[in-house]
Amino acid sequence: xxxxxxxxxxxxxxxxxxxxxxxxxxxxxxxxxxxxxxxxxxxxxxxxxxx
Amino acid sequence: xxxxxxxxxxxxxxxxxxxxxxxxxxxxxxxxxxxxxxxxxxxxxxxxxxxxxxxxxxxxxxxxxxxxxxxxxxxxxxxxxxxxxxxxxxxxxxxxxxxxxxxxxxxxxxxxxxxxxxxxxxxxxxxxxxxxxxxxxxxxxxxxxxxxxxxxxxxxxxxxxxxxxxxxxxxxxxxxxxxxxxxxxxxxxxxxxxxxxxxxxxxxxxxxxxxxxxxxxxxxxxxxxxxxxx
Numbered sequence: 001x002x003x004x005x006x007x008x009x010x011x012x013x014x015x016x017x018x019x020x021x022x023x024x025x026x027x028x029x030x031x032x033x034x035x036x037x038x039x040x041x042x043x044x045x046x047x048x049x050x051x
Numbered sequence: 052x053x054x055x056x057x058x059x060x061x062x063x064x065x066x067x068x069x070x071x072x073x074x075x076x077x078x079x080x081x082x083x084x085x086x087x088x089x090x091x092x093x094x095x096x097x098x099x100x101x102x103x104x105x106x107x108x109x110x111x112x113x114x115x116x117x118x119x120x121x122x123x124x125x126x127x128x129x130x131x132x133x134x135x136x137x138x139x140x141x142x143x144x145x146x147x148x149x150x151x152x153x154x155x156x157x158x159x160x161x162x163x164x165x166x167x168x169x170x171x172x173x174x175x176x177x178x179x180x181x182x183x184x185x186x187x188x189x190x191x192x193x194x195x196x197x198x199x200x201x202x203x204x205x206x207x208x209x210x211x212x213x214x215x216x217x218x219x220x221x222x223x224x225x226x227x228x229x230x231x232x233x234x235x236x237x238x239x240x241x242x243x244x245x246x247x248x249x250x251x252x253x254x255x256x257x258x259x260x261x262x263x264x265x266x267x268x269x270x271x272x273x274x275x276x277x278x279x280x281x
Contacts, residue, residue, distance in 0.1 A: 010151040
């Protein structure tokens with residue numbers, strides 16, 4: 001029974017680690033995408049007034 | 052790559068999820084229990100593929116590093132940084148799953164055995180690349196520093212692989228010509244399935260990390276352009 005507890009924690013740690021890393025990458029991607037869109041929007045808003 | 056990204060990444064992630072489900076079924080429902088260690092030996096089916104894919108990650112890091120050093124093209128740097136970071140995550144999981152097997156098998160969580168110690172050195176080298184890149188003042192400097200350190204990290208992989216032979220360590224030998232005991236058919240299939248699933252998962256994570264690197268480069272360029280125009 002003790003062996004199965006070890007196994008459970010072992011596999012849980014692996015998948016939890018990978019899910020955390022995926023969430024970390026997803027968050028960074030979403031943040032970078034939002035900042036890029038906001039920057040492009042500001043550049044477009046500025047462009048007509050510059051003329 | 053930009054337009055195809057959702058399709059490529061989605062397909063790789065779906066295939067890896069299916070592979071992981073099949074591998075887990077094979078590991079827990081089909082593969083026989085090892086006679087001496089019992090159920091705890093089953094940690095081997097995830098520990099070994101993670102270790103093998105860590106080696107693959109360092110090889111991809113080496114390809115990216117050499118590609119960047121010879122051509123200077125950013126795509127090689129994106130490949131190197133993705134392989135380095137994903138490789139570090141996998142190496143971390145190797146260093147966590149190892150002790151989970153070692154405690155019931157050897158009676159200790161950690162020992163300064165040659166293969167384990169050289170794997171820890173690899174983990175430190177990969178972490179060092181991520182940290183050193185963060186301290187660089189320009190993207191070009193980060194790419195160059197990362198590439199040179201990537202080549203250095205790659206030199207550790209053959210040392211990890213041969214550590215048991217060179218220093219007569221106690222770590223079990225699994226792979227290589229004339230190395231390790233043959234596995235029972237159910238065990239071999241479980242290991243192969245797990246190896247394939249973890250390799251596809253690695254590919255999905257590298258594609259995602261490369262996409263992030265490309266987006267961050269575009270953001271830095273846009274911020275630079277905006278700074279100049281305002």
